[in-house]
Amino acid sequence: MFCPHKNSYLQLVCAMNPRMINKAVDKAMERSEFDPHCETPAAQRMTSMQPSLYAPHVDITRAKLGFGRIGLKLLIRELHSEDYLVQLQAIHSVLDQVQISENALFLLKLHVVYRLIDLMDHKDPVIREKICLILTLLATYYQGRKQIMSRPVIIDNLLYIIVRDRKEIRYVAAATLRTLSRDRCSCELIMKNEKVIEDLLKVVKNEHSSIVLLHLQTLANLAAWDPTRQLKANAFQIMLSLFTDRDPKIVSAAMDCMTQLCKDDIGKILADEYDITFYLRPYLMSKNIEVIISAVNLMAYTTLTTRSKWRAKECMRLPRRLVELCHTPNKPVLQLGAMQVLMNLCDIPDIRYNLRLNLDKNVKSIKIRYHEDWDGTTETSSFGLETGHNYRTMSIEKVETIKNDYGDNALVINVHSYLRRLHELKARLIYAIHKKPYRH
Template sequence: MFCPHKNSYLQLVCAMNPRVINKAVDQAMEKSEFDPHCDQPAAQRPTSMQPSLYAPHVDITRARMGFGRVGLRIINRELHSEDDLVQLQAIHTVLDQVQISESALFLIDLHVVYRIIDLMEHRNPIIREKICLILTHLATYYQGRKQIMSRAIIIDNLLWLILRDRKEIRFVAATTLKTLARDRCSCEIIMKHEKIVEDLLKVVKNEHSGIVLIHLQTLTCFGEWDPARLLKANAFQIMLTLFTDRDTKIISAAMDCMTQLCKDDIGKILADEYDITFFLRPYLMSTSVEVIISAINLMAYTTLTTRSKWRAKECMRLPKRLVDLCHTPNKPVLQLGAMQVLMNLCDMPDIRNHIKMNMDKNVKAIKIRDHEDWDGTTETSSYGLETGHNYRTMSIEQVETIKSDFGDNALAVNVHSYLKRLHELKARLIFAIHKKSYRH
């Protein structure tokens, strides 16, 4: 049967027609308006109420309203039905149900992950696409990731889809891999694959921009776990070539990936050889805020070496631009990165004296937002807290949520501690500017 309100199939027959129960409840509550779907035959729904995406081969005006865990058990068994239509309907229903937390956890307990992994090599491209979407939803749960990573063949199947399938399926397969890589335990298992990093770096060179962006985010997670593995595969040089891309999102993602690479000692040496600090200066004047934030975060690691500080000394306009970026109270992430780069450059006496003589008042006048004016994201809007915290109803794809760097809740938003960190960094920056050499 088909549930029109959920746009899903459920092969379940109730002992009593659910419409009779609904009609009796409405009469007991003395409702003046009755649901036309409770009548027999079911009334045609208005066009505006019909779902925009129909399930295949179903008449929504002739559907029973049975739903529950018994139906989910039946759907789980029908994933391997010999009838192609029944199998497609079952996969369609599972994809819809995994978006509900209770149903998703119940399906995980039924070991639905093991069933759908076996269908990743199905000849029907629609099934392969829906399987990747289901895995992406299940990978957001700890229990789901545990079951997915218990099958090592999942990495080989995803790589096969990413390298050889059509672009729609390559996109959803890349999203599944990115979702798995965000978890540190899953990332450790994925990194044990022999060719995962090399294959992704090959795909990044010649792929659609949307898929490249997802792969760069995946590589960033890999670099956070083991940057040496990426450096051996020449990831540093490949990220450098992406800095000249037309898409600002790809430029920002490539800089984020290189930031993870520069945390390694070899990455810092390569940054000095390729003169990354001097190369990033034009990006500080970019019209895209995301590019500026990524460039500043990368520069916070490239300015740690003595060679890079001497290189920054040759351009005295760089400290002036960094101080200007500190005066962005509506972008606390940008403030934090800019002040950190200034802290690194203050180790050079000439730069420190230049800032002290010309920009001391500007540094002391840096304004930091109050926690009541900031919702924990890099963007401020009229929606307030809904933009950053109401994840189920608001689209926050373009908003970078602030994350804690350490602790048990590393992914939790903590506005108070983040603003405290800004105040402490500002105090240390002012102290560093006025610091005198021991000779004086």
């Protein structure tokens, strides 16, 4: 039961043996040489026609069952087969089939998630890894998240793998939890687990960099739902310690997580105590653009308090650097964050006077790109070939989409409304710079 074209254990249903068709064509064309693949038993195909990676213990010349609804039903039964090889083959085939949306939805109707969750504590590490990969793909569907979160025991199983399993399986388990945390309804159910925040913060300190990155994204998604538990678990101090990491991706992810923490009142108080606004100054000069974007977005929340604004006054080079960052029309996200920080700092008369005296022309000359030149992501591509106009999609891997960070439903904003928001913020910034006290 193996399809060499899909690297699966099922083949397409055909009403007639294709070898019979080939024989009839050869006979009608009066060919003297016949294809050895049409003979019985079938010969091995050429190396170039075979897949580069085979599933274990497979003879690709033997295929008995076809792809279809009947085959998928039998495939689910074999997930709990007593034969280890049959069970392993079935899991490999399910992993291939869930990548096809039609088959994935049909498998969800057959409640394949419940069978997979029961196998998460299997003794074979290959099976545990493949199950996490399958659940990650199914979690991208609403029906899949609904079935997965209907069994809260999956969070305990994922945490057990994340804390105690081998590195490869810890990575795929972290990806599964990260995918689940992207949905706000799932965040509410995940947060009901009593150990999820503490365990994630515990493993973040001494873990592989790629796994730490996934955990930080998960913590940021959970903090967007409820930052209180993370603040009580000293998440603020842990994120601050990650600012000095060598990997810029981890630094950026830690700043994004702290941004969610600073939306809470306690987070703003901690930001003042640790002097985060003054601490972020070197990161505005970073060579990595993602670090700069994350630092500016974090500063937009740390400069809301009076104490932080007066602290920013002590560094008069900060407004000039923020104005320079506003002149990046190819990065609208950076423009929005930099102008918002300047708006916050305009509450200080000395900074406002400095902007009006020295940087007024620079602020008025800020250019905002047109919607025809932008596809709604922070990474620009030529004619939208890499990302396309997918800004209405909730998540695009490796590309930061523009979306709301508030409200019950964080929906992606379209390009026109986002650019209009940039124009309005620029107008308010110019008005704030020229605003004078009442006595004048």
